[in-house]
Amino acid sequence: MTTYTALLALPDGGMAEEAATRIPGSQVIDNVRAGVWLVWTAEAEDDDIGISALQEMRLRAEMFTEFADGGVTSSGADPTLFQTTPFLVLRGTGIVVHTEEVLCL
Numbered sequence: 453m454t455t456y457t458a459l460l461a462l463p464d465g466g467m468a469e470e471a472a473t474r475i476p477g478s479q480v481i482d483n484v485r486a487g488v489w490l491v492w493t494a495e496a497e498d499d500d501i502g503i504s505a506l507q508e509m510r511l512r513a514e515m516f517t518e519f520a521d522g523g524v525t526s527s528g529a530d531p532t533l534f535q536t537t538p539f540l541v542l543r544g545t546g547i548v549v550h551t552e553e554v555l556c557l
Contacts, residue, residue, distance in 0.1 A: 453495045454543055456502035460490045460510060461537040471513040503541050503550045
C-alpha cells in the first residue's frame with residue numbers, strides 16, 4: 453500500500469476549516485506566504501486508485517452548505533465563480549502524480 457496526499461488550495465481559512473469538517477483526518481495549512489491549503493491522505497495499491505479515492509474526498513470538501521438549495525445562496529443571489537484553485541496529488545512524500553485546476557463556486 454502507498455500513501456497518497458491531496459492538497460487543495462482554497463481562498464480563505466474559514467472556507468478551508470468548513471471543508472475540513474467533511475473530510476475526517478484532514479488538516480488546514482494557513483500560511484501567509486504559501487496560501488491556504490486543505491490536506492488529506494488515502495492509501496491505495498496504485499496511482500489510479502489513489503487518485504480516484506482522493507478525488508471522491510475532494511468532492512465532499514467542495515460541498516458548501518449555502519449552495520445545497522440548488523445553486524442559490526441564502527441571500528437569493530446566484531453563486532459566482534471566484535477562482536480556479538490548484539489540486540495536487542502526491543505519491544509518498546513528494547512525487548506529484550496528478551495536478552489540475554479546480555473551478556470553485
